[in-house]
Amino acid sequence: MQANTLLEVQDLRVHFPLREGVVRAVEGVDFEVKQGSTVGLVGESGCGKSVTAFSILQIIGKPGKIVGGKILLQRPTSEHSSQMDVIDLAAIDPRGQLMRSIRGKDIAMIFQEPMTSLSMMHTIGFQIIEAIELHQKMTKKQARDRAIEILGRVGIPKPAQRVDAYPFELSGGMRQRAMIAMALVCNPRLLIADEPTTALDVTMQAQIMELILELQRDLGMSVMLITHDLGVIAETCDEVLVMYLGEVVENAGVKQLFQDPQHPYTRALLRSIPRLGHGKNWEVEPIEGMVPDPYNRPNGCPFHPRCVSFISGVCDQVHPPMTTLPDGRKVRCHLYSGSMV
Amino acid sequence: MTKPDDQNILTIRSLKMYFPINRGVMGRIRGYVRAVDDVSLTVKPGETVGLVGESGCGKTTLGRCIVRAYEPTAGDIFYRTGGKEAVNLAHLEKRELRPYRRQLRMIFQDPYSSLNPRMTVLDIVGEPLRINGVADGKALEERVAATLQRVGLRPEYMRRYPHAFSGGQRQRIGIARAIVLDPRIVIADEAVSALDVSVRAQILRLMQNLKQELNLTYLFISHDLSVVEYVADRVAVMYVGKIVEMGNTDDLYHHPLNPYTEALLSAVPKPDPLQRSERILLKGEIPDPANPPSGCYFHPRCRFCVDVCKQEFPTLRELTPGHWVACHRAEELSLSGVKVFTRR
Numbered sequence: 236m237q238a239n240t241l242l243e244v245q246d247l248r249v250h251f252p253l254r255e256g257v258v259r260a261v262e263g264v265d266f267e268v269k270q271g272s273t274v275g276l277v278g279e280s281g282c283g284k285s286v287t288a289f290s291i292l293q294i295i296g297k298p299g300k301i302v303g304g305k306i307l308l309q310r311p312t313s314e315h316s317s318q319m320d321v322i323d324l325a326a327i328d329p330r331g332q333l334m335r336s337i338r339g340k341d342i343a344m345i346f347q348e349p350m351t352s353l354s355m356m357h358t359i360g361f362q363i364i365e366a367i368e369l370h371q372k373m374t375k376k377q378a379r380d381r382a383i384e385i386l387g388r389v390g391i392p393k394p395a396q397r398v399d400a401y402p403f404e405l406s407g408g409m410r411q412r413a414m415i416a417m418a419l420v421c422n423p424r425l426l427i428a429d430e431p432t433t434a435l436d437v438t439m440q441a442q443i444m445e446l447i448l449e450l451q452r453d454l455g456m457s458v459m460l461i462t463h464d465l466g467v468i469a470e471t472c473d474e475v476l477v478m479y480l481g482e483v484v485e486n487a488g489v490k491q492l493f494q495d496p497q498h499p500y501t502r503a504l505l506r507s508i509p510r511l512g513h514g515k516n517w518e519v520e521p522i523e524g525m526v527p528d529p530y531n532r533p534n535g536c537p538f539h540p541r542c543v544s545f546i547s548g549v550c551d552q553v554h555p556p557m558t559t560l561p562d563g564r565k566v567r568c569h570l571y572s573g574s575m576v
Numbered sequence: 577m578t579k580p581d582d583q584n585i586l587t588i589r590s591l592k593m594y595f596p597i598n599r600g601v602m603g604r605i606r607g608y609v610r611a612v613d614d615v616s617l618t619v620k621p622g623e624t625v626g627l628v629g630e631s632g633c634g635k636t637t638l639g640r641c642i643v644r645a646y647e648p649t650a651g652d653i654f655y656r657t658g659g660k661e662a663v664n665l666a667h668l669e670k671r672e673l674r675p676y677r678r679q680l681r682m683i684f685q686d687p688y689s690s691l692n693p694r695m696t697v698l699d700i701v702g703e704p705l706r707i708n709g710v711a712d713g714k715a716l717e718e719r720v721a722a723t724l725q726r727v728g729l730r731p732e733y734m735r736r737y738p739h740a741f742s743g744g745q746r747q748r749i750g751i752a753r754a755i756v757l758d759p760r761i762v763i764a765d766e767a768v769s770a771l772d773v774s775v776r777a778q779i780l781r782l783m784q785n786l787k788q789e790l791n792l793t794y795l796f797i798s799h800d801l802s803v804v805e806y807v808a809d810r811v812a813v814m815y816v817g818k819i820v821e822m823g824n825t826d827d828l829y830h831h832p833l834n835p836y837t838e839a840l841l842s843a844v845p846k847p848d849p850l851q852r853s854e855r856i857l858l859k860g861e862i863p864d865p866a867n868p869p870s871g872c873y874f875h876p877r878c879r880f881c882v883d884v885c886k887q888e889f890p891t892l893r894e895l896t897p898g899h900w901v902a903c904h905r906a907e908e909l910s911l912s913g914v915k916v917f918t919r920r
Contacts, residue, residue, distance in 0.1 A: 279772035279773065279774060279775075280743075280772055406861055408861060409861075436630035436631055436799060436862075437630070437799065437801070437840060437843040437844055438630060438839060438840065438843045438858045439630075439861070440843065440845070441842075441843040441845075441855055441857055441858075442857060442858070444845075445857060463772065463773065464845060465773070465847040466802075466844065466845030466846055466847045467845045468847075469845065469846065469847045469848055469849045469851075469852075470845045470846065470849070470852050489849045490849050490850065493847060493848055493849050494849075494850075503774065504773060504774065505847065507773050507774050507776070507777035508773055508776075508777070508802070508847060509780075509802040509803050509805065509806035510802060510846075510847065510848075510917070511801060511802045511805060511829075511841070511844050511846055511914050512805075512829070512830075512846075512914040512915050512916060512917045513805075513917045514805050514806070514825065514826060514829070515806065516917065517806070517917070519777045519780055519781065519806060520777065521774060521775075521777035521778035521780075521781055522774035522777070522778075525742055525744060525745075525774075525775060526742075526772075526774075
């Protein structure tokens with residue numbers, strides 16, 4: 236593992252054994268997160284982007300299970316040590332001491348809907364102080380001061396009063412800020428943001444994204460941003476993973492991806508969204524068909540039934556390997572794998 | 577403003593929808609939420625008018641007033657079609673409204689909660705036909721089948737329940753229910769907002785095709801400015817119950833006249849990493865429509881605010897032909913809109 240790699244996911248597989256069959260929510264995902272970078276995970280609902288994030292923190296809902304692969308986290312052996320330690324998060328006990336010391340400390344997460352992920356029975360101050368006390372040695376007074384400080388840092392006006400507010404007393408944007416405060420209070424090295432602005436209006440979305448990026452610059456943390464919004468990805472990420480049916484189909488730098496998409500699914504996605512400023516000169520082209528139901532994964536390439544470049548006899552038979560192109564990006568498609576002649 | 581008897585299919589004048597706030601044991605009225613406050617808007621036949629704004633700005637309430645799901649507090653909604661006399665929908669009795677309910681239909685945002693899970697597709701799409709006494713029995717089934725086909729669903733599936741369909745298919749069912757009675761105006765309230773991008777494009781295309789085939793007029797309510805630019809001929813921007821700017825889509829997007837429109841456009845994330853621009857970040861939040869600020873409702877967040885903005889409410893006026901704005905400083909400001917792209 237390279238020194239500046241924070242997280243490396245190798246061939247991750249997460250399955251949900253259900254009565255109707257096994258849902259392969261994540262099926263062989265590889266990627267890495269460098270220190271200080273922003274990685275975007277984009278795809279339509281059911282593509283496995285959230286499950287990938289949940290498995291990093293080992294908080295997959297039942298009956299989901301990590302059935303294969305590694306999630307390697309590189310962290311200092313102790314608080315002020317420069318020695319690094321590599322832990323495989325996929326192999327440790329989700330309820331164990333080690334995992335609990337990582338959640339909220341090394342890796343923190345913010346969710347889409349702050350109203351459902353904050354406790355409505357407790358003040359936001361209580362919930363932030365709880366996170367501090369779990370991971371840091373502080374007195375009650377110090378913890379409270381720290382909570383007020385972080386609330387001010389995320390742009391909540393009058394933090395000394397708001398620290399005693401209940402979530403229902405705050406507006407949607409303020410709740411999202413409170414949740415960010417809670418996630419950042421222990422200075423995590425990786426922040427996972429799962430659709431952090433989807434429930435917000437555009438002006439509030441702009442404020443929150445700006446805040447996340449600003450905090451990232453100040454604190455030097457890495458961010459993993461999960462969203463279905465290609466606009467948000469383009470404006471914030473360094474690197475992008477495009478997912479479809481539990482697989483990464485393209486992994487590229489943000490400029491490469493938007494200027495010159497390689498995978499037919501990425502191309503189709505970019506053609507299917509209206510573009511601001513292009514008006515009616517831009518013809519939106521829908522992707523035919525729909526995401527197949529998870530019990531009936533297509534053979535071969537999972538995208539082949541909807542693909543415009545579909546090659547009969549290849550795409551519906553052989554699962555395409557991940558191919559690294561000369562410019563360093565990775566594409567999972569037979570057009571590049573050399574298996575079609 | 578415009579007279580109701582000109583060529584417009586819909587003429588809304590000074591429409592108000594106030595919701596009372598009841599408090600205490602006696603349920604005394606302690607104030608009003610002015611969800612729609614003095615809104616005037618016209619729609620021509622065959623036109624798509626976009627209604628944009630952030631949550632709570634009153635765009636949905638306005639749509640619901642037009643189909644008379646709400647009783648408007650004051651104002652007029654003139655509806656006129658086929659050379660007939662204009663009728664004021666706002667003042668009709670429930671019984672008199674009946675024939676017009678067939679002509680103004682609505683599509684809702686959430687394809688999960690807007691379809692009754694205990695009704696089959698045949699019941700859902702056929703219900704408007706039955707209630708209006710248009711068709712029955714075999715004829716009803718045939719008409720439902722034809723409508724399903726028209727929206728891209730297989731008629732064989734009409735005995736299934738909504739849970740058997742995906743989000744996009746459910747939205748098609750909602751559209752079938754809206755068009756089965758051959759309406760003149762369809763009010764689409766965030767009709768594509770809950771859908772995934774690939775499916776959203778399918779539904780947008782379907783709605784455009786239906787508009788052509790059935791000569792529909794759309795009122796397209798959405799918070800998504802990119803989608804509205806793509807579908808609408810004219811756009812009205814709402815803020816705290818009022819229209820603050822209205823004009824042709826290209827005019828409004830490329831040369832906004834209201835600072836709020838400018839900020840809204842600048843906040844939209846653009847799917848182009850080379851366009852990462854300095855954006856105008858609005859401070860603060862949308863004011864409470866029960867207790868709006870003095871003067872221009874936008875002044876506490878506006879970067880061009882001067883004294884007059886804090887005191888006087890700006891009226892909506894036609895600055896250039898067809899381009900209306902409510903801003904004291906509209907003439908002197910030169911605001912930047914969305915960059916113009918002409919490729920493709």
